[in-house]
Amino acid sequence: MATQTIPLNQNAEVNSDKLVEMFRQMLLIRRFEEASEEAYAHGQIGGFLHLYIGQEAVAVGAISVLQPQDHIITAYRDHGHAIARGLDTNALMAELFGKSTGVSHGKGGSMHLADVSKHFWGGHAIVGGHLPTAVGLALAVQYQHQDAVVLAFFGDGATNIGLFHESLNLAAVWHLPIIFLCENNLYGMGTAVSRASAAERMVDKACGYHIPAQQMDGMDVVAVRQTMDEVVSTVRSGSGPHFVEALTYRYRGHSMGDAQRYRTSHEVKEWEERDPINVFQHILIDQGILNDKQVGQIIREVNHEIEVAVKFAEESPEPDPEALYQHIYVED
Amino acid sequence: MAVITYREAIRQAISEEMERDPKVFIMGEEVGIWGGTYAITKGLMDQFGDKRVRDTPISEAAIVGGATGAALAGLRPIAELMTINFGLVAMDAIVNEAPKYHYMFGGQMTVPLTIRAVGGGGRQLAATHSQTLDVIFAYFPGLKVVLPATPYDAKGLLKAAIRDDNPVLYIEHSLLYPHKGEVPDEDYLVPLGKANVMRQGSDVTIVSYSRMAQISLEAAEALSQEGIEAEIVDLRSLRPLDMETVLDSFRKTFRCVIVEEGWKSYGVGAEISTRIYEEAFDYIDAPIKRVAGAEVPMPYARNLEQLAIPSKDDVIQAVHEVLGIA
Numbered sequence A: 001m002a003t004q005t006i007p008l009n010q011n012a013e014v015n016s017d018k019l020v021e022m023f024r025q026m027l028l029i030r031r032f033e034e035a036s037e038e039a040y041a042h043g044q045i046g047g048f049l050h051l052y053i054g055q056e057a058v059a060v061g062a063i064s065v066l067q068p069q070d071h072i073i074t075a076y077r078d079h080g081h082a083i084a085r086g087l088d089t090n091a092l093m094a095e096l097f098g099k100s101t102g103v104s105h106g107k108g109g110s111m112h113l114a115d116v117s118k119h120f121w122g123g124h125a126i127v128g129g130h131l132p133t134a135v136g137l138a139l140a141v142q143y144q145h146q147d148a149v150v151l152a153f154f155g156d157g158a159t160n161i162g163l164f165h166e167s168l169n170l171a172a173v174w175h176l177p178i179i180f181l182c183e184n185n186l187y188g189m190g191t192a193v194s195r196a197s198a199a200e201r202m203v204d205k206a207c208g209y210h211i212p213a214q215q216m217d218g219m220d221v222v223a224v225r226q227t228m229d230e231v232v233s234t235v236r237s238g239s240g241p242h243f244v245e246a247l248t249y250r251y252r253g254h255s256m257g258d259a260q261r262y263r264t265s266h267e268v269k270e271w272e273e274r275d276p277i278n279v280f281q282h283i284l285i286d287q288g289i290l291n292d293k294q295v296g297q298i299i300r301e302v303n304h305e306i307e308v309a310v311k312f313a314e315e316s317p318e319p320d321p322e323a324l325y326q327h328i329y330v331e332d
Numbered sequence B: 001m002a003v004i005t006y007r008e009a010i011r012q013a014i015s016e017e018m019e020r021d022p023k024v025f026i027m028g029e030e031v032g033i034w035g036g037t038y039a040i041t042k043g044l045m046d047q048f049g050d051k052r053v054r055d056t057p058i059s060e061a062a063i064v065g066g067a068t069g070a071a072l073a074g075l076r077p078i079a080e081l082m083t084i085n086f087g088l089v090a091m092d093a094i095v096n097e098a099p100k101y102h103y104m105f106g107g108q109m110t111v112p113l114t115i116r117a118v119g120g121g122g123r124q125l126a127a128t129h130s131q132t133l134d135v136i137f138a139y140f141p142g143l144k145v146v147l148p149a150t151p152y153d154a155k156g157l158l159k160a161a162i163r164d165d166n167p168v169l170y171i172e173h174s175l176l177y178p179h180k181g182e183v184p185d186e187d188y189l190v191p192l193g194k195a196n197v198m199r200q201g202s203d204v205t206i207v208s209y210s211r212m213a214q215i216s217l218e219a220a221e222a223l224s225q226e227g228i229e230a231e232i233v234d235l236r237s238l239r240p241l242d243m244e245t246v247l248d249s250f251r252k253t254f255r256c257v258i259v260e261e262g263w264k265s266y267g268v269g270a271e272i273s274t275r276i277y278e279e280a281f282d283y284i285d286a287p288i289k290r291v292a293g294a295e296v297p298m299p300y301a302r303n304l305e306q307l308a309i310p311s312k313d314d315v316i317q318a319v320h321e322v323l324g325i326a
């Protein structure tokens, strides 16, 4: 097992409660997705299901530094971000099951999780389609002199679409309070970054727009938190947009039923050895923040929460047929 | 005659045309190593190499726009959009560049471009990934829009599209991919803009296309049990639109139901019924009926999605109505 010593004490703000909470959240995401994978195999979930397994440290570390008034928007691989933002796991699982009790009332499914009360503006299924929207959220913050930032997640593949470039440029020209967080997991579906992008470092794409950019280890939740802590404070203090690239990896296929001809199982194994949850668990134990018994307790609690969520989703009713025509327009 | 799937028919058309003409090549997202996300281009990269089977970045505007430029310069590209929904990102290239050049430059330029995409709903992919956008593309003069309903047509229409000197948008339906049918062993083309009478009947004309033509066929078999013989006209192509075949059938049955998966407003049913009113008014025996998708963004939940897509029963009911059967 690869261990890693992280100078936790260098960052006084990261207290042990926060670290334990981040650990719990990563586990919760992992179990949520393992359970959803199983439900998919049983036909309880339909459509696309894009798992975030392997990338948990990015959402958890980044969202851990946000305030309630801040805004989050992401792509279709959105379970991790939603859970890290504290969306209710019952309502999330119910959404995957297409039930009326789901966060989006069963109308959106796995790719479209949202909770506006938590300023979580959704998973979005058109690659890059949400990035101009993210810029608009930041414009509204600036326009209304609010003390908030926008955190926009997207993949490496999304940086090849025109919408991405228009969004960066506009955010820079208008000096908007937005963080573009690119989760570089090395592939957009089956296309390796090296085959799709002239710039292999995503940060290089921010340069042409004069947006400060940095990379971080997306497998290390503490590193993500530390980087994002600085970046978010800078943006909050009025610096204009920032760009952060998380170096990470997805363990599972792009969605369900991906033969993964584009990579080797050896490559997947290598990344799994750096598993963000395992590594962090060892650090927490090594540093005496948790003992084995406490870890076991957290695992049991997380497993229980997910069992409850699955049961809730199973037992929830399908949307009423009348719901088909609800919410097409705002009714007064 | 071999019995093959709609998916295989499309694959064969691409492969045979690439073999026939070195100027034909295909580009798009995941067409190469992955073999196409719907397994249409499986094996083609091994067969033709990565010069002619080109994986692209997620850049729809550049895929269609780039293919347009290559077509202007004499190549015959097939630009694949992973789904028609992503064509919206490339709208300018699809409707405002390629279909304009021949006309706008006084006939000097030709754009022998085929754009392939899959459309339709029924797989719980929710609002942005389940659309039937056929009519918005069919709106544009200069662009041909074809939609096969059978393996025979899938192959013959695609080969004709690739050999056509105009930009052609060829829209597949994902639920038809496993559908099987007979396909000749020898080379053949299905002309663009010629509708097909899929089933003969004298009581009512059902006009449809793509997957809804198959649903209409199922409805017709059930209606036949009741002694109602429906004639089914599969349009195959929305632009050019073959009204002659529709009118010939209508002048025989005097009754018509139009079935489409897309939204009813401003749709294929609106177009066809108006043309019947304009051109065959004296033959109308009953109000023309339209069966279409529910006018909502497509919901994810299975039960709601099923309500939103026209079914065989919807078609049967519409036929009953035009025949005055309660």
Ligand SMILES: Cc1ncc(C[n+]2csc(CCOP(=O)(O)OP(=O)(O)O)c2C)c(N)n1
Binding pocket: A077, A125, A126, A127, A128, A154, A155, A156, A157, A158, A159, A185, A187, A188, A189, A254, B029, B058, B060, B082, B086, B089
């Ligand atoms: C405009 C558009 N084109 C294509 C797709 C199909 N598609 C869905 S996800 C994806 C890959 C995206 O890769 P990346 O941005 O790296 O995100 P990841 O899946 O790795 O999280 C593609 C091509 C889409 N949804 N939208």
Ligand SMILES: [Mg+2]
Binding pocket: A155, A156, A157, A183, A184, A185, A186, A187, A188, A189
């Ligand atoms: Mg990626």
